[in-house]
Amino acid sequence: MRKETRMEITNEETRFRFSGVGQVLHNQQAAAALPKEIDTLGYQRAFIVCSKTLNTKTDVVRKIEASLGDRVVGLTDKVGEHAPLGNVLEAAKRLRDSNADVIIGIGGGSVIDFCKMLQLCISENVFSKDKIFDHKMQWVDGEPVSGCKSPAAIRQIIIPTTLATAEWTPGGTPVDEETKLKTLFHVPDGGPELIIYDPEILSQTPLHLLLSTAIRGLDHAINSRCALSQHPLVNVLCEQAVKLYIENMPLLKDDAGNLAALKNCQLATWYTGICQSSIWHGFSHYMVHILAPYAEISHSDAACVLMLAQAKWLEGYAVESHNAIKAQLGRTDETLHEILLQFLNQLEMPTTLNELGVTPELVEEMLEPALNYYLVTAYNVRPIKTADDIRTVMNLAWEQ
Secondary structure: OOOOOOOOOOOEOOOOOOOOOOEEEEOOOHHHHHHHHHHHHOOOOEEEEEOHHHHHHOOHHHHHHHHHHHHEEEEEOOOOOOOEHHHHHHHHHHHHHHOOOEEEEEEOHHHHHHHHHHHHHHHHOOOOHHHHHHHOOEEEOOEEEOOOOOOOOOEEEEEEOOOOOHHHOOEEOOEEOOOOEEOOEEOOOOOOOEEEEOHHHHOOOOHHHHHHHHHHHHHHHHHHHOOOOEOHHHHHHHHHHHHHHHHHHHHHHHOOOOHHHHHHHHHHHHHHHOOOOOOOOOHHHHHHHHHHHHHOOOHHHHHHHHHHHHHHHOOOOOHHHHHHHHHHHOOOOOOHHHHHHHHHHHHOOOOOOHHHOOOHHHHHHHHHHHHHOHHHHHOOOOOOOOHHHHHHHHHOOOOO
16 A cells, blocks of 8 residues: 655755746856847837946947947936935936836846836826825735736836846835835836846946945845755755855955956846745844934945844854854854854945944834835744844944
8 A cells, every 4th residue: 555655844945936037147248249139029118227326437328329329218317325206207208208128227226127117107097196106015914015007008128227126126116205215116027138247347346336236245145054944945045146246245355357257246146036935034134214314314225234134143043044144154063143243344344233334223214114014024034023032133243
């Protein structure tokens, strides 16, 4: 008689979600590749979104405009830190009036979030703040449900200039300038139709921004590997991503134009980003959405400090995950917190809230918004459920 076998129930994630990204070109010159790719995809009218710095301080945008010629029907560089909603809505009206059929985003996380929100505005025919919040992400029985009802009416092509993986998710978190609070939107087909990783463009990113956004990407990779629910493919990709980031970022500190190191960091971003829609992260990822706008600092600088605090918080709780990362790095005799602290010091990146200009009083102001932001408390290996829990983790981030 055949013996019945039962599958053991574990905390392993059994679903792998793809984010809607159609294609990736890696180690390509964007200006040379774009005309053919635009034509292949059938687009004729491109609207460019970029940062003011990239537009006025480099020739990157000019080269792309020149390569596309009369396919370009509009451009905005009025984006701003954290993609303020006022700027989004203003640009959305210009995008609508241009009759563009594709958005080309050239920039980092703020530009990429901005592009997702433009796509939402066009697809949902929303051009005012009082209406846009009707489309924010909802949570039903712990699962995310998009507040959008319409299919994508326009898509994006993204050329990232940073390393924080924003190009890999359909989620956008613009900031409301009045409240300083971010809202999470899930944009249908919000992942780009095409990502072009151009290391030469990346080499023009200011060093601090380059390294800090790579830390944000590293924090994502560590969060994926240390997640409450584990996925075998995610584990393999993110262990390799951690190794690539930690081996190549010091090379960039010595030479920001090291194209091989830039290419490897873009690979690390790819390995990390493709996992983003399959694994919910812990505190350090989502608390950034509260800390950064409140303290008026970048996501990536906030990530340096919160990544370090979380590593300390999880000691004794994420043992298998920490051990796997340390084995990948060949540093099994140290704690992950010690490894990351040495790494951040080597790169001369912030390690404490003090260095970010954050005060204890400001942390107290953040506690209620953090508790009201579902993701801050939802998926932590070591539970974080109360204001005291958040305060305790943040206390690990003060100068000792």
